[in-house]
Amino acid sequence: MNNTTKLIIVAVGGQGNLLASKILGEAALEAGVKMQMSEIHGMAQRGGVVESAIIFGDAKSSIISDGEADILLGFEPLESLRAVSKCSKDTEIITNTKPLQPFTSAIGLAKYPEKEEIENILKSKSKKFLGFNASELAVEAGTSLSLNMVLLGALLQRKIIPLEKELIQKTIKEKTKKEFAEINLKAFELGFKKAEELG
Amino acid sequence: MHKLLQGKPESRHFLLGNEAIARGAVEAGVAFATTYPGTPSSEISANLFEISQETDLYFEYSSNEKIALELTAASANSGLRSLCIMKHVGVNVAADVLMTLAYLGVKKGLVLLTADDPFMFSSQNEQDNRYYGKLAGLPVLEPSSAAEAKEMLAYAFDLSEQLNEPVIFRTTTRINHSSGEVAFGSPKEIESKGEFTKDPMRYVSVPAVSRQRHKVLLENLDKAASLSDSCSYNFTQGKGNLGIICSGVSYSYVNDAVKDLNAEDKIKVLRIGFSNPMPDLLIKEFLKGCDKLLIVEEGEPVMEEYVRSFAQTQGSVIEIKGKGENLFSRLFEYNTSIVRKAISNYFGFENKEAVPVDTSDLPALPNRPPNLCAGCSHRATFYAVKKAGGNDTIYPSDIGCYTLGFLPPLAMGDFVVCMGASVGTACGFSKSTGKKTVAFIGDSTFFHSGINGLLNAVFNNHDITLIILDNRTTAMTGHQPNPGVDMTELGHNNYNTIDIETVVKSLGVGFVKTVKPYNVKKTQEAVEEAMEFKGVSVVISKEKCILYAKQLKQAKNTAFQVNQEKCKNHRNCVNDLGCPAFYIENNEVKIDENMCTGCSVCVQICPEKAISPVKTK
Numbered sequence: 072m073n074n075t076t077k078l079i080i081v082a083v084g085g086q087g088n089l090l091a092s093k094i095l096g097e098a099a100l101e102a103g104v105k106m107q108m109s110e111i112h113g114m115a116q117r118g119g120v121v122e123s124a125i126i127f128g129d130a131k132s133s134i135i136s137d138g139e140a141d142i143l144l145g146f147e148p149l150e151s152l153r154a155v156s157k158c159s160k161d162t163e164i165i166t167n168t169k170p171l172q173p174f175t176s177a178i179g180l181a182k183y184p185e186k187e188e189i190e191n192i193l194k195s196k197s198k199k200f201l202g203f204n205a206s207e208l209a210v211e212a213g214t215s216l217s218l219n220m221v222l223l224g225a226l227l228q229r230k231i232i233p234l235e236k237e238l239i240q241k242t243i244k245e246k247t248k249k250e251f252a253e254i255n256l257k258a259f260e261l262g263f264k265k266a267e268e269l270g
Numbered sequence: 271m272h273k274l275l276q277g278k279p280e281s282r283h284f285l286l287g288n289e290a291i292a293r294g295a296v297e298a299g300v301a302f303a304t305t306y307p308g309t310p311s312s313e314i315s316a317n318l319f320e321i322s323q324e325t326d327l328y329f330e331y332s333s334n335e336k337i338a339l340e341l342t343a344a345s346a347n348s349g350l351r352s353l354c355i356m357k358h359v360g361v362n363v364a365a366d367v368l369m370t371l372a373y374l375g376v377k378k379g380l381v382l383l384t385a386d387d388p389f390m391f392s393s394q395n396e397q398d399n400r401y402y403g404k405l406a407g408l409p410v411l412e413p414s415s416a417a418e419a420k421e422m423l424a425y426a427f428d429l430s431e432q433l434n435e436p437v438i439f440r441t442t443t444r445i446n447h448s449s450g451e452v453a454f455g456s457p458k459e460i461e462s463k464g465e466f467t468k469d470p471m472r473y474v475s476v477p478a479v480s481r482q483r484h485k486v487l488l489e490n491l492d493k494a495a496s497l498s499d500s501c502s503y504n505f506t507q508g509k510g511n512l513g514i515i516c517s518g519v520s521y522s523y524v525n526d527a528v529k530d531l532n533a534e535d536k537i538k539v540l541r542i543g544f545s546n547p548m549p550d551l552l553i554k555e556f557l558k559g560c561d562k563l564l565i566v567e568e569g570e571p572v573m574e575e576y577v578r579s580f581a582q583t584q585g586s587v588i589e590i591k592g593k594g595e596n597l598f599s600r601l602f603e604y605n606t607s608i609v610r611k612a613i614s615n616y617f618g619f620e621n622k623e624a625v626p627v628d629t630s631d632l633p634a635l636p637n638r639p640p641n642l643c644a645g646c647s648h649r650a651t652f653y654a655v656k657k658a659g660g661n662d663t664i665y666p667s668d669i670g671c672y673t674l675g676f677l678p679p680l681a682m683g684d685f686v687v688c689m690g691a692s693v694g695t696a697c698g699f700s701k702s703t704g705k706k707t708v709a710f711i712g713d714s715t716f717f718h719s720g721i722n723g724l725l726n727a728v729f730n731n732h733d734i735t736l737i738i739l740d741n742r743t744t745a746m747t748g749h750q751p752n753p754g755v756d757m758t759e760l761g762h763n764n765y766n767t768i769d770i771e772t773v774v775k776s777l778g779v780g781f782v783k784t785v786k787p788y789n790v791k792k793t794q795e796a797v798e799e800a801m802e803f804k805g806v807s808v809v810i811s812k813e814k815c816i817l818y819a820k821q822l823k824q825a826k827n828t829a830f831q832v833n834q835e836k837c838k839n840h841r842n843c844v845n846d847l848g849c850p851a852f853y854i855e856n857n858e859v860k861i862d863e864n865m866c867t868g869c870s871v872c873v874q875i876c877p878e879k880a881i882s883p884v885k886t887k
Contacts, residue, residue, distance in 0.1 A: 093284070096449055097284050105451070109444055109448040110449070119639070129529075131525045133448045133450070134444065134523075134606065136624070138624030149636065159624050159627060173638035174850045174852075175638070177854065178845075181636035182636065183636055192631075
């Protein structure tokens with residue numbers, strides 16, 4: 072458990088979690104930081120949950136067990152709440168607060184928890200909680216598809232993972248589609264600033 | 271150039287396990303590769319398909335795993351390095367070939383890659399295919415990481431050529447879908463011109479030949495045993511009088527757990543990469559000075575049973591455990607925490623597990639089950655069939671996206687076993703219960719093995735209706751081609767397209783009709799007619815997968831909206847279709863315009879005609 076930083080990313084299929092993870096991987100490779108990652112996306116394209124487990128540092132495994140995450144990055148508030156068992160009282164949680172209703176609650180078969188309730192629970196269970204409407208910032212940056220970059224920005228501002236902001240920016244520039252690079256960088260910056268603001 | 275063909279030897283890349291394996295195939299000089307797509311193996315094939323467009327590699331999506339392995343049985347015996355890729359249950363389909371191919375052997379390297387899926391992230395069972403190594407008498411290799419998988423694949427080909435036998439290369443989902451740093455090696459040149467030397471006394475498996483070949487197989491297996499002993503993928507690390515033997519991804523958990531417990535000088539680890547046959551001399555050596563032994567392997571106690579019986583031949587009486595209470599389960603996958611707990615329980619180490627937050631006070635969370643996509647043509651078909659057949663009909667289904675049709679509200683799917691089984695099981699249900707039976711099968715699954723079931727149904731004159739959900743692609747695994755796909759749409763001209771209706775008619779099916787499922791009324795009528803037909807009837811529901819249509823830029827760009835003045839909240843749309851584009855806001859039914867694909871099925875079932883196209887999108 073020593074010398075590692077464990078990051079869990081949860082999202083709904085289509086939110087761009089895998090690209091965000093890949094950027095961290097490419098940046099880690101360039102920085103010479105050891106990183107193992109595993110992703111579970113069995114039926115993601117069909118609206119399911121996508122989870123990436125990322126372990127920086129001296130480890131061979133790529134799964135994060137319950138209570139072991141140092142940081143939880145959630146692309147959707149309900150999924151952040153669902154993944155809270157990965158956290159301990161020492162975990163930091165960063166989450167988008169804009170819900171993406173699962174079909175079950177969208178048609179009234181189940182109740183989606185209130186925004187405040189989700190945030191209060193996540194706040195009370197973590198060492199630090201950072202929740203904001205990242206979807207809105209993505210649209211502000213130019214496209215809702217840049218949600219992943221907004222959240223990467225917020226993640227980097229927290230300085231928990233052993234990678235530098237500038238390197239991530241460089242990686243975004245080089246590894247994301249050219250036509251989106253500028254928007255992606257803007258989204259990253261908006262997320263970074265938001266995290267700074269919320270302190 | 272394909273990204274896996276770029277990069278100099280020793281350059282470092284961040285790759286998915288399956289990408290690393292595809293690169294391994296390039297470095298091993300694989301000339302011939304076949305597959306039937308299946309998660310978690312799919313990305314290996316997707317990459318090799320692309321690579322084959324740029325190199326001398328021959329790659330094909332075969333129509334099932336048995337055929338895929340048959341092709342490579344021939345190519346490897348024609349002197350080409352051959353790789354056959356499938357998911358674990360695919361090996362069941364290919365097993366008939368495998369068992370006797372082990373007798374015939376191979377001239378050039380043949381590797382059968384089986385991607386096992388502990389925990390069944392995307393499979394119908396979690397069988398442990400290491401048993402196929404034992405059953406067939408073939409070597410089994412198991413990598414522990416993405417980077418090692420790449421290296422080990424090249425070794426698998428060398429081994430296959432040393433033994434003249436196929437080699438089973440077993441991965442698990444956590445290898446296929448893990449990413450890490452991988453260093454490139456040098457690609458071997460592809461030898462793509464094969465030659466077959468006739469040798470009937472070796473290659474024609476009549477009893478007289480097979481009796482000889484079985485002897486050869488056992489000799490080869492003995493040779494393999496000695497190679498296993500000297501194989502660098504079987505190695506020991508750490509020191510101490512406590513022992514762990516592990517393989518595959520479990521090694522990574524053992525490695526981290528032993529470190530976490532500060533037990534590197536108390537526990538020695540034997541990592542097995544070459545797991546059939548097991549390395550007797552290494553194990554013998556390892557048992558010396560070992561007071562207690564723990565076997566860590568996901569799945570079945572394959573190594574555990576072997577090591578225990580081997581220890582008995584050595585007169586060793588030390589305690590050897592693996593599966594059992596407070597230790598390991600045969601169920602699902604492991605992780606570092608599970609392994610750490612078992613190690614500390616068994617050897618008596620103090621262990622501080624992380625304390626997860628209390629989740630007992632969490633509210634009930636709405637599930638997010640995978641769902642048929644908005645605009646999925648299967649939903650339209652299921653709706654129409656349900657209208658036609660009601661609840662009293664038995665609906666066997668099959669493997670594909672449409673398996674999800676079993677979920678409410680459609681609830682279409684009563685029995686699913688394996689690829690192609692909907693047809694055979696439908697016949698069984700129909701004959702034994704006398705009830706109306708309507709089976710579902712996708713286009714790719716029909717070509718895979720459903721076609722055989724249909725042939726049987728016609729011959730034995732069963733009374734079933736088969737709905738072929740022809741969405742023009744292999745959707746579930748990521749839109750791979752199948753024999754019904756129009757390859758010219760993907761820019762490939764060297765293929766033929768097989769028309770399902772022609773095939774079905776040629777089998778002598780008495781009632782055949784092709785429908786467009788987005789037309790609900792006509793589809794329902796066709797199904798009703800088919801169900802009235804006595805004997806085998808087939809309805810082909812033909813509409814391109816909406817995701818595939820989008821990918822090909824063929825999807826129409828329309829969306830629908832609910833006219834709130836007209837809507838009387840019957841909610842047939844929401845309650846009967848389960849389309850994820852619908853949501854309810856302030857007690858009003860609404861459609862998410864960004865998700866709606868304009869299939870118009872809801873329009874047709876709304877009693878108030880309250881759903882109409884959005885003017886501009």
